[in-house]
Amino acid sequence: AQSVTQPDIHITVSEGASLELRCNYSYGATPYLFWYVQSPGQGLQLLLKYFSGDTLVQGIKGFEAEFKRSQSSFNLRKPSVHWSDAAEYFCAVGNNAGNMLTFGGGTRLMVKP
Amino acid sequence: DTEVTQTPKHLVMGMTNKKSLKCEQHMGHRAMYWYKQKAKKPPELMFVYSYEKLSINESVPSRFSPECPNSSLLNLHLHALQPEDSALYLCASSQPGQGSGYTFGSGTRLTVV
Numbered sequence: 001a002q003s004v005t006q007p008d009i010h011i012t013v014s015e016g017a018s019l020e021l022r023c024n025y026s027y028g029a030t031p032y033l034f035w036y037v038q039s040p041g042q043g044l045q046l047l048l049k050y051f052s053g054d055t056l057v058q059g060i061k062g063f064e065a066e067f068k069r070s071q072s073s074f075n076l077r078k079p080s081v082h083w084s085d086a087a088e089y090f091c092a093v094g095n096n097a098g099n100m101l102t103f104g105g106g107t108r109l110m111v112k113p
Numbered sequence: 114d115t116e117v118t119q120t121p122k123h124l125v126m127g128m129t130n131k132k133s134l135k136c137e138q139h140m141g142h143r144a145m146y147w148y149k150q151k152a153k154k155p156p157e158l159m160f161v162y163s164y165e166k167l168s169i170n171e172s173v174p175s176r177f178s179p180e181c182p183n184s185s186l187l188n189l190h191l192h193a194l195q196p197e198d199s200a201l202y203l204c205a206s207s208q209p210g211q212g213s214g215y216t217f218g219s220g221t222r223l224t225v226v
């Protein structure tokens with residue numbers, strides 16, 4: 001069975017500071033990994049995804065994530081956070097058949113001015 | 114067209130009502146999903162349709178009845194719901210077997226009174 005853990009429920013950073021959101025996954029084969037962002041009352045927007053190849057993945061809005069197989073991790077990073085980045089962030093793992101997506105519990109990001 | 118469209122955006126219904134949620138995509142995706150999301154929680158998978166056939170039903174109560182009339186449409190029929198069924202209902206689509214990512218709609222905010 002596949003699963004995802006996001007250890008941090010809440011994170012607060014100052015605007016302009018760097019950000020790292022943690023994600024650990026469990027999956028028997030090479031995983032498909034995703035980061036989504038959700039603003040209050042909205043749907044989920046895909047930030048980036050990893051299937052294979054370069055383990056450092058670039059996404060939208062200046063986000064990047066690094067796949068580390070040895071640590072079963074897929075942490076999301078941004079060098080300089082903007083106030084508009086305040087939202088809920090979900091890490092997710094998909095199966096190889098491409099028909100099952102499992103979410104972590106989410107991390108709520110708050111940005112201080 | 115790279116969107117998943119859900120209607121209505123908001124729905125208030127009584128416990129004796131029958132209503133339907135609708136979802137449409139024109140990306141050629143052959144897998145479609147219904148997720149339920151309670152406040153401050155991750156989305157929970159309800160149903161998966163793959164090539165218009167129901168492939169996964171995550172032990173959802175029978176008061177929720179999915180329907181996939183064709184490869185572009187997905188409905189969720191609601192009947193005799195309970196107040197605890199109030200939530201954001203998200204539709205998503207993907208292309209099975211390619212792991213190309215899952216595209217989500219903006220959701221229907223359902224309130225059961």
